[in-house]
Amino acid sequence: MGKNLEITEKLEIYINNFSLKLNPIQQEIIDYNNTLGDVKRMQVATSQCHFLHLIIKTSNIKNVLEIGTFTGLSALSIALALADDGKLTALDKDKETNKIAVSFFKKANLDNKIQTIVKPALDSLDELKNSKFDMVFIDADKMNYKEYYERSLKLLDKGGLIIIDNVLWHGEVADEDNLDKYTINIRDFNTYVANDKRVEQIIVPLGDGMTVCRVL
Numbered sequence: 001m002g003k004n005l006e007i008t009e010k011l012e013i014y015i016n017n018f019s020l021k022l023n024p025i026q027q028e029i030i031d032y033n034n035t036l037g038d039v040k041r042m043q044v045a046t047s048q049c050h051f052l053h054l055i056i057k058t059s060n061i062k063n064v065l066e067i068g069t070f071t072g073l074s075a076l077s078i079a080l081a082l083a084d085d086g087k088l089t090a091l092d093k094d095k096e097t098n099k100i101a102v103s104f105f106k107k108a109n110l111d112n113k114i115q116t117i118v119k120p121a122l123d124s125l126d127e128l129k130n131s132k133f134d135m136v137f138i139d140a141d142k143m144n145y146k147e148y149y150e151r152s153l154k155l156l157d158k159g160g161l162i163i164i165d166n167v168l169w170h171g172e173v174a175d176e177d178n179l180d181k182y183t184i185n186i187r188d189f190n191t192y193v194a195n196d197k198r199v200e201q202i203i204v205p206l207g208d209g210m211t212v213c214r215v216l
């Protein structure tokens, strides 16, 4: 008792076999990303797609902001879970991956629910500063996480959610001997959120680790 499971690849396949089924276009995005080589690691894990789905379904979330869309897997997972009157605003600076993401959104008939904005996210966030969202999913450049987090807080009311990906940084955050600047950055970010009295938060060990913050 008390010992957490090690999630091996075999166990992950088992979990996915006994969880929600992926939508065919979610699977197409994963298959497409597999052709990209190492860069496919950018996409969220299947378990994270299902987690985002469940959070949206159970929390009456209507208006979502995503920071970091890549080829669209997390965005499509969010949009699939949203009610008909729901909306996702998806930010990314990369024109090429955005074109691919939009083509998948169209194929899934969800392009009406997803607005993409292609420019550096901090510029988009400036433009969105008078908007309100129920949830923000942060998954872009890690060095800007603190800034994205602060900007996100301004866009949410009490009860709003911020979900941040890659907070366990391949497990490196817990290795105190690792002084790599990216690891230190995530470690500092996690400390910042943990000390923030404006939210309550948990780290969920799915994919590369995601923090779920609820605004108090």
Ligand SMILES: C[S@@+](CC[C@H](N)C(=O)[O-])C[C@H]1O[C@@H](n2cnc3c(N)ncnc32)[C@H](O)[C@@H]1O
Binding pocket: 042, 043, 044, 067, 068, 069, 070, 071, 072, 073, 074, 075, 091, 092, 093, 094, 097, 119, 120, 121, 122, 139, 140, 141
């Ligand atoms: C980890 S990937 C996002 C993965 C995506 N959530 C998914 O599930 O497929 C990070 C994305 O952030 C984008 N990005 C990096 N720096 C950015 C910036 N300053 N502004 C906007 N997007 C940025 C990259 O172009 C990349 O597509």
